Amino acid sequence: MPKNGSSARATGSKEVLAQLRQKENEQAILLCVAARIATARNRNDLWNIINEDILGLFNGVYYTLCLLHEEEQTHSPFLYSRQQAGKKISPVLHKEHPVNDGIFDAALAAPGPLIFRMADLMARKHKPSYIPHWHKMGIRSLMVVKIANRNEHKGVLYLYGEKASSFHTGQSGLLTGIADLLGTGMCNVLANEQIEQQMEEIERYKQQLEEENHYLLEEQRSGGGFSNLVGESKEIQKVYRLVSQVAPSGATVLLLGETGTGKELVARAIHEASPRREKLMIKVNCAAIPASLIESELFGHEKGSFTGALDRRIGKFELANNSTIFLDEIGELPQELQSKLLRALQEKEIERVGGKTTIKVNVRIIAATNKQLETEVAANRFRSDLYYRLNVFPIHLPPLRKRKEDIPALVSYFIERFARQSGKKINNISHKALEKLMGYSWPGNVRELEHLVERAVLLTNTTTIRDIQLPERSHLLHTANMKDLQVRPLADVERDYILKVVKLSGGRISGPNGAALKLQLPATTLISKMQKLGIKKEHFIDGQETGVL
Structure with a gap:
């Protein structure tokens, strides 16, 4: 009897030692994982930790870390295993799923991890859409544990095994501890993402404010x-x-x-x-x-x-x-x-x-x-x-040469503006200078008038602008204009113009889209002119022109 008692005590001591070693080992793992999670700043950091330090501890081949949405009615992947060679991750895993699917809600309600056999889940009449996918991928067991932060549910960690015996209850304590650490890590990552998003928004509004300020200053100047x-x-x-x-x-x-x-x-x-x-x-x-x-x-x-x-x-x-x-x-x-x-x-x-x-x-x-x-x-x-x-x-918008009666008002406006900007007391323009402006053709329109008045204001030292120096026509412009003004018989010019209008009208002479209406002539008069100028149908039908232009 004493001998048997000693044997029992020895066996009990070994078990206690084994339990102590297991707890020490688990504590060491938790400390290592905690140190790494504390440094995680984004999802990629957390993804590396789960893949390198956590997944292999529990014989899992895949995992999904799902996030509980704020309305607490749906969840979706926050992190997930990437596809392996020859095995494709289905799009069904990326979409939102209802919380009450018999797995997610069960994990949230349980005090610790839950283990499911895939065969049992497949036998259910109402099962989540992701279960058939994982079964097809060769998954035979599933272990889930809730992720929380300060007793606030944040999501669920799914671990997938290729054997029905991949997971066992002896892993529950370690997985629960890791789940608590992941809850903190997930919240930190979400907070960092929100900060980054807010910083991007601040930068965008800052840039927009700078751009708007630029436009405001420009508008004030102009x-x-x-x-x-x-x-x-x-x-x-x-x-x-x-x-x-x-x-x-x-x-x-x-x-x-x-x-x-x-x-x-x-x-x-x-x-x-x-x-x-x-x-x-x-x-x-x-x-x-x-x-x-x-x-x-x-x-x-x-x-x-x-x-x-x-x-x-x-x-x-x-x-x-x-x-x-x-x-x-x-x-x-x-x-x-x-x-x-x-x-x-x-x-x-x-x-x-x-x-x-x-x-x-x-x-x-x-x-x-x-x-x-x-x-x-x-x-x-x-x-x-x-x-x-x-x-x-x-x-x-009409050119200035077609609204010359506005020149006096425009000149007064520009004199007042540029005199104020230059600090001069100029409030009038001589009749001679104004007549000079009225007789000019203004190829540069109002902008040209504005610049000429600005120059005159800068050159004037009295209260009245006595003269404005108009620009001289350059030799290049004069040469270009002379090319356009080559002397030709009037009949040739009239013939060319009528022919172009008839072509533009698709060969139609009369009617609402005809050349006569465009030229504001009676159709009979236009036909008579065309006969007199030698314009025939072959000159404007199908682009075949044989006459002299």
Whole structure:
């Protein structure tokens, strides 16, 4: 008996020692895992820890760490095993799943880990969609444990084994301890992600504020609004009426006219009279930006999307969200960008260069050009669908030579502005100087007048501008104009013009789309002129012209 008692005591001592060693071993593992989790700053750090330090401890071949959503009705993967060679992870694992699926909710309610045989789970009538996938992958057992942080449920860790006996209850204590550490690690990672997201938002708003401040300073320097539209002529009154009609709407506007006619001022007037006036109008000169950079300028880019993209940058469309964007010189936009602009107009969404997601924008478009866009479309230099999308509400700005009665008012306005800027007391212009301005042809329109008045103000030392030096016609311009003004018989000129109009009308003489209506002539008169000038049907049908031009 004593001998047997000694044997029993020896056996009990060995078991106690084994338990102590196991606890010491588990404590050492927990300390090591805790130290590594404490350094985890992002999901990739946590992914490495689970794969390198945790998964192998429990004979698992795969794992999924699922996050409980705030509404506590659904969960989705926070981290998961990557696919192995020849074995593909199903998309079903990436989607949201209901909490009450018989596994996730059971893990949350249990005090420790739970072990399931895959055969038993497959036999269930109502089973989660991810169970058949894992069974097909050769998984035969599943161990789950809840992840919590300060008694607040955060999710569930799934471990998958290839044998029915892969997991046993002796692993419960260690897995519970690791689950508590993962709860802290997961919260730290989520907090870091939120901080990074907030920092990105702060940086974006900072950049937007800087851009808006830039535009505000520029607008203060250049002036803006309806008050800067000067003139009372019949031609400019038509523009005022159109601006008043279109401004309250969100319609796209196309400003047409020669260079220097004040298209940007009209765009500002439309914006200032619109419901979007509380935000700054953003302007882009499509001709001033290199073709390689204009996409980034309009739509922004992600960090590293191309050489030199050291930071994320928001584009002009994002900056103009809920406001107006003015696209000057739209006729110079490269063809490869025209389709992307069309998408922004139609779908009201953009995509940054190098980005993978679309961004919704609410932007009112005002475009301007001094080109004949119909000609550009016919020459395949401008997309017809983009032209029709821009040409919703066209406004033609008259050249200064067609509104010369506005010159006195414009001159007074410019004298007052530039005198104030230069600190001079100039308030008048002589009749002789004004007559000189009225007799000039103004190829540069209002912009040319503005610059001439500014120069005159700087050169004047009295209260009245006595003279304005008009620019001399350069030899190159004179030579170019002489080429266009070669002396030809009037009949030849008339014949050429009629022939071009008939061709433009598709060979039609009469009718609503005929050449006679375009030339404002009776059809009989036009036919008589064509016979007199020797214009025959073969000259304009199928492009076959045999006469002398």
